[in-house]
Amino acid sequence: MSTLPYTLDPDDPSAVPMGLIVLQTDETIEPEFRSLFIDDKSPLYVSRIPSGAEVNTDTLAQMETDLPAAADLLPKARPYRVVGYGCTSASSVIGSDRVEQMVMQTCNTATVTNPLRAASACARHLGVSKFALLSPYIEEVNTPLRRAFAEQGISMDVFGTFGESEEAKVVRISTDSVVDAAVRLGRDSTVDAVFLSCTNLRTLTAIPRIEAQIGKPVLSSNQSLAWHMKQLNVSQN
Structure with a gap:
C-alpha cells in the first residue's frame, strides 16, 4: 500500500451550511425541501430525532429531551448560521426559545428556527x-x-x-x-x-x-x- 499526497480544497465562505432536524416519522419535509432549496448553494445537512408514531402532547414533549442528541449528529467541521427544527406542534408544546436552547447545547449555530x-x-x-x-x-x-x-x-x-x-x-x-x-x-x-x-x-x-x-x-x-x-x-x- 502506498500513502499518496493530497491537497485540501478551501470551504466556500459564501456557502455556509444550514442544519435541519427532522422527525424520525417524517416522510415529507426532505422531498419538499429539495424543491424549496434547489437554487440555494448553501449545503443543507439533516439529522433525525426520535418521534412517536402517534402525535400527542406526550410524544411531542419527549423531543425536548432528545433535541441535543439529534443536533449533536450534525457535521461539526463548520459553524452554522441557522438550524431548523422540523416540527410545528412540538415547537408549540416545548416553546421556540427552549427548542433553540436545546439545539445550541450541542450545535454551533448562530440561530435556530422552527415552523411556528x-x-x-x-x-x-x-x-x-x-x-x-x-x-x-x-x-x-x-x-x-x-x-x-x-x-x-x-x-x-x-x-x-x-x-x-x-x-x-x-x-x-x-x-x-x-x-x-x-x-x-x-x-x-x-x-x-x-x-x-x-x-x-x-x-x-x-x-x-x-x-x-x-x-x-x-x-x-x-x-x-x-x-x-x-x-x-x-x-x-
Missing part, C-alpha cells in the same frame, strides 16, 4: 394576522398550537382538522383533501390568510391551487420554515 417561529415571521413580512388553520392533529395538539400563535399576535379563530394522530396516515392525506379543506376554511371573510400545519402533511403542490381559489396568501409549515431559514442565512452574512 418561521410562520410568525412570514406573517409579519406579509402583513397578515388573521389565519384560518388547517391541521391534521387531534384537539389536544391543536389547542397549544393555536395558543402559541396567539402569543405571536396571530389569531386562528377559524380552524379545521383532519383529526388524525397517526403519522403514517398524515403523510398520505391526499392533496385534493388538503385543497378542498383549505379552500373551505380560507373562504371565510374574517380571515386574510391560511396556514397548513404539519411538516409531514404534503402541501407544496396544494398551495398554488388554494391561493388561486381564495385569492389570499397560503403558508405551510415547510414553506415557512424554508423561507425563514433562507432569510436568517442571508441576514447572518
Whole structure:
C-alpha cells in the first residue's frame, strides 16, 4: 500500500451550511425541501430525532429531551448560521426559545428556527394576522398550537382538522383533501390568510391551487420554515 499526497480544497465562505432536524416519522419535509432549496448553494445537512408514531402532547414533549442528541449528529467541521427544527406542534408544546436552547447545547449555530417561529415571521413580512388553520392533529395538539400563535399576535379563530394522530396516515392525506379543506376554511371573510400545519402533511403542490381559489396568501409549515431559514442565512452574512 502506498500513502499518496493530497491537497485540501478551501470551504466556500459564501456557502455556509444550514442544519435541519427532522422527525424520525417524517416522510415529507426532505422531498419538499429539495424543491424549496434547489437554487440555494448553501449545503443543507439533516439529522433525525426520535418521534412517536402517534402525535400527542406526550410524544411531542419527549423531543425536548432528545433535541441535543439529534443536533449533536450534525457535521461539526463548520459553524452554522441557522438550524431548523422540523416540527410545528412540538415547537408549540416545548416553546421556540427552549427548542433553540436545546439545539445550541450541542450545535454551533448562530440561530435556530422552527415552523411556528418561521410562520410568525412570514406573517409579519406579509402583513397578515388573521389565519384560518388547517391541521391534521387531534384537539389536544391543536389547542397549544393555536395558543402559541396567539402569543405571536396571530389569531386562528377559524380552524379545521383532519383529526388524525397517526403519522403514517398524515403523510398520505391526499392533496385534493388538503385543497378542498383549505379552500373551505380560507373562504371565510374574517380571515386574510391560511396556514397548513404539519411538516409531514404534503402541501407544496396544494398551495398554488388554494391561493388561486381564495385569492389570499397560503403558508405551510415547510414553506415557512424554508423561507425563514433562507432569510436568517442571508441576514447572518
